[in-house]
Amino acid sequence: MPTTLGQNQYGKAENRVVRITRDGATHHIKDLNVSVALSGDMEEVHYSGSNASVLPTDTTKNTVYAFAKEHGIESAEQFGIHLARHFVTSQEPIRRARIRIEEYAWERIGTPGEGEHSFVRKGQETRLAQITFDGEEWEVVSGLKDLTVMNSTDSEFRGFVKDGYTTLQETRDRVLATSVSGRWRFNWTGDGQRTPDWDTSYEEIRKHLLQAFAETYSRSLQQTMYHMGARIIDHRDEIDEVRFSLPNSHHFLVDLEPFGLKNDTADGAVYFASDRPYGLIEATILRDGCEARIPVDLTNL
Numbered sequence: 536m537p538t539t540l541g542q543n544q545y546g547k548a549e550n551r552v553v554r555i556t557r558d559g560a561t562h563h564i565k566d567l568n569v570s571v572a573l574s575g576d577m578e579e580v581h582y583s584g585s586n587a588s589v590l591p592t593d594t595t596k597n598t599v600y601a602f603a604k605e606h607g608i609e610s611a612e613q614f615g616i617h618l619a620r621h622f623v624t625s626q627e628p629i630r631r632a633r634i635r636i637e638e639y640a641w642e643r644i645g646t647p648g649e650g651e652h653s654f655v656r657k658g659q660e661t662r663l664a665q666i667t668f669d670g671e672e673w674e675v676v677s678g679l680k681d682l683t684v685m686n687s688t689d690s691e692f693r694g695f696v697k698d699g700y701t702t703l704q705e706t707r708d709r710v711l712a713t714s715v716s717g718r719w720r721f722n723w724t725g726d727g728q729r730t731p732d733w734d735t736s737y738e739e740i741r742k743h744l745l746q747a748f749a750e751t752y753s754r755s756l757q758q759t760m761y762h763m764g765a766r767i768i769d770h771r772d773e774i775d776e777v778r779f780s781l782p783n784s785h786h787f788l789v790d791l792e793p794f795g796l797k798n799d800t801a802d803g804a805v806y807f808a809s810d811r812p813y814g815l816i817e818a819t820i821l822r823d824g825c826e827a828r829i830p831v832d833l834t835n836l
């Protein structure tokens with residue numbers, strides 16, 4: 536049956552590129568999701584399988600990371616224009632490049648002037664509440680999910696166990712990022728006790744966990760997480776128990792050596808933000824003498 540090739544395009548989709556620029560102690564983040572789609576004289580690869588006109592999708596990915604390092608990311612538009620022009624003008628068979636970019640915005644945590652390397656992603660987290668009443672006692676567990684935070688320095692991970700399967704290198708300066716899912720249980724049980732101001736409590740707890748994330752010099756996500764919970768218990772009398780489930784959102788330094796580019800943390804760097812697999816770090820933090828009642832698996836709450 537005679538057939539003809541219609542519209543076609545190809546490229547690497549969803550390159551998660553994070554560019555951190557260091558201006559002394561003040562860091563700046565550009566966080567993009569870049570998708571490249573190229574088209575042009577691509578009949579042969581489809582008809583005969585000849586790759587003679589095919590710039591690999593892997594190369595398009597490398598170009599995104601290398602351009603981020605070499606030229607920086609001023610804006611999504613400027614970055615996209617630069618990439619599109621490059622593909623169309625440097626490769627004869629490529630006639631059209633479509634660069635789609637999603638940009639994730641970050642806000643600083645804390646006061647300007649002190650350690651400006653902690654960020655919370657813009658856009659509201661989801662606030663959660665679970666209320667249980669058995670006719671006598673109340674149990675209120677509140678929380679949040681999808682509160683995405685990042686420290687662009689003051690995080691290390693070293694001194695860990697090494698066995699025959701360990702390849703992870705020790706690091707004294709890494710990106711620490713997570714999307715916080717947390718629950719906290721109130722000690723309010725009804726019966727004439729003063730009712731907490733639920734909204735103030737939520738705002739204060741959110742503030743304390745963000746400040747603990749920003750202010751802890753991190754030796755592991757486990758340690759940072761414990762500090763976040765302990766700070767809530769220390770500052771909020773109405774809370775007896777906190778549970779966190781924190782994915783360790785790995786940011787890998789991209790190897791740009793093959794393109795003659797040095798990519799290290801010292802002067803700001805480009806990272807590949809990986810979404811899976813991820814470390815999953817979970818714990819309950821309890822006020823002394825109190826018992827744990829929040830389920831271990833937070834997807835059940």
Ligand SMILES: O=c1[nH]c(=O)c2[nH]c(=O)[nH]c2[nH]1
Binds near residue numbers: 783
């Ligand atoms: O903060 C961390 N805790 C770990 O337990 C761990 N494991 C790992 O590979 N990286 C990290 N990072």
